Amino acid sequence: MRIIVAKPAGVQCPSLETLETCFNSNPDGAGLMWADGDQVRIIKGFMEFDEFASTLKALGDVTNTGLVMHFRITTHGGTRPECCHPFPLTDDDAALRALDICAPLGVAHNGIITGMDTDAKTSDTMAYIRDVLTPLQRMAGDLLASDDAMGVVESTVGSKLAFLEPDGAITTVGDFIEDNGVFYSNASFKPAPRVWRPTTPQSAASAWRAFDEWDDEPTDGDMFDLIARLPYASCASCDLAEECALDCPYCSSESEAEYNSIVDYWDDDENEVMAC
Template sequence: MCIIAIKPAHHKMIDNSIIETMFENNPDGAGYMYAYNNRVHIEKGFMTLKELLKSLENLKKKIDIDEIPLILHFRISTSGKTDGATCHPFPVTSDLSALRKTHIITTLGMAHNGIISDFEEKKSIYSDTQLFINKCVSYLYDMNPKFLHDDRTKKLLEPIINGSRLAFLNSHGNIYRIGDWIENDGVYYSNEGYIPWQSRYYHYNDAYYSKYYYGDDYYYYGDEDQELKILEKLEAYEEITNSEDICYIRTMYDIVEETENTEIYDVVGMFVKVDPVASRAIRLEGVD
């Protein structure tokens, strides 16, 4: 699902506890961008919370972080590689090598929350966001460097991004948001993934499943249509290969066991195995 957090200029930095929550909910890497000295600085590829917090602390020693606009992104992988180079944000450019740089200075940066299915390519190292920038946004920028000031830009992009949220930051410190956002204490979030988890504990009496420990389950107001669609697939023991559905499972339900290439979730009382490498999920047969 991912989450973007936008801290405007002249606003206190986001609290570390909120940053920790966003990272825990979206653990496939993080990054941030900020505007300073008429340039956009992108730092990304933080695959642990410790790395991210250390980088932010180092930034605080160099500049007054409260005074600059800063955009954070926390990733759940749905396409492309799960590595530092595929973390957001990205420079707006058609140069694919630049889109994989973890440290870069540019004039316009972009972060994305959602899935743009028209730009997903199977087995590609590039994510849908990188290819969307490479094939679409960069050309809008080349044709008109002020395209974000044009009201027609939103009308053009909204049908393409299909409910996604986009955040742009330019070298002058201007922030542009496309999509629906949540404002909380002056900070804009692309979804509710910044809300702390509420602890609940469960266990099964069955000897085999008693080893599964149910930990944290966070607040979520679900998409009932999507949930029904997933449950119908699971009841029929059908494999789920749609990346959006897999992302939904990984984001919205309790994880009960995790190994190197397998995650097991409790989807309303049904155990579901997710294989991140093969990008598929299936109900575990024989389990109620």
């Protein structure tokens, strides 16, 4: 899981408090890109929020600047500055790993892309940009202007993207949440309450047995297996299921309700918000 924060030109930047919430919910590195009129400038690899905040402050007033920020949780490629987003659209591995670079087009991703050629230093997003997006750009001439090319992107990525162009234009793929003119790829920009989700002892026990069977640090496959055992149909498409699965049967994020139209009601006996 991770979050994209896409701020169009003419919209006020989210507060540092909101951005710190994003970082705390997605603490494995951050980056940002902004449009300068000629190119997209990308700076990434902030492993502490203070480093990120200092760089953002140094940009001054960015109200009239197209700006995309990204906060990461590691899936593939390891927790390293080079795997932070955003990325230039290129098939050059060195450029994809660069911590400070300019490009004609930048991109950030939220989700997991399966079937990519990843390794210890290459994330699924890096591989997708290198092996899918860049060839599409070469074939289409202008990726974002080609309905056919963007149709391929939507059908293959299965998650969310934000592209930034030098003139500040932002193109998103997937469902984003708009808040005060800023677009967020999930709800982890908000402090999330702990919401009890009703379950049965048998289904909860099944999920916890999966957890107890792990001898070492859980792999992606272990996490997907645990999510599959959870008794809530909504978890299968929840952006944050991988993170809150271990809190079963608590929901760690509001996004589960927002994305899956779960009905909340007040339970007088428990004095808690329930989800059904």
